[in-house]
Amino acid sequence: MKKYILFDHDGVLVDTEFWYYRAGERALADIGVTLDKDQYLRDMAQGLGTWAQARAAGLDERTIDGRRGVRDDYYQRYLRTEAIEIEGVVEALTELSPHVRMAIVTTAKRVDFDIIHENRHVRQFMEFVLTREDYGLAKPHPEPYLTGLRLFGATREETLVVEDSSRGLNSAVAAGIDCAIVHNDFTKAQDFSRASHRIDTLAELMNII
Structure with missing residues (x-):
């Protein structure tokens, strides 16, 4: 679990x-x-x-x-x-929140992240957010996800990474953490052979945790 x-x-x-x-x-x-x-x-x-x-x-x-x-x-x-919402994200996070602790580990810069979330409701579910300024080496290096583990005080075995790119998958694998790849049309042709799970939407995470 x-x-x-x-x-x-x-x-x-x-x-x-x-x-x-x-x-x-x-x-x-x-x-x-x-x-x-x-x-x-x-x-x-x-x-x-x-x-x-x-x-x-x-x-x-x-x-x-x-x-x-x-x-x-x-x-x-x-x-x-532009319309950048992904349908069902807030609903999935709402369903997950009583069962798991959640955080974001992104290569986005803080200024861009803050623009995106000026009027959105994702951050309320997250204990912390790591942006590109918060670690030294970017994905596919394991440092971003290892930093997330450290902040949670979590083990690899009790943690799941959710990604949409092979770069992020490789970061998670290098950190020794199971990774679920969620479908994204822009990155769908990348190599996800090392993913622990493949899902179409975040709603399917309830079946994994």
Whole structure:
């Protein structure tokens, strides 16, 4: 039986994965560089992202740093204007809350996380939130989830990670924690062979814990 759940955030609790990609795509398109989606997903699985292709296209670090700010502006605009709700999330968390302690471990930056949750009801279920500023090494390194275990004072065996990407899955596996992969159209083609569970919605977590 599981007593703790560590949730990834983007693609699991809110539908933001595509919009992060789209923001980077626009930031590079503004200067004539194409961001290939399939390569982006392969890079993300290795803990890389938008700028791997930018470097491959010959952009220098100063230009890339400038594009980061543009990407962030686009992304925050999308967060405020696009429909990023995932149906049934709050209902699933409500059902889970009497049975498990929950927290979020995300690679999102704190500023983006706070924008997303200005008017949402997810944080009320969480004992803590770890954003990218709260640990040294990002997924697929195990540090983010090991940090979550430490804050809970939990063992690996009594904890479940919920993810939607192979990068997050690899982080959980490296930390020695069972991982349930929830379906996400944006990441569905990634390798999830090491997942302990595959689910279509968070409502199915009640059958796992």
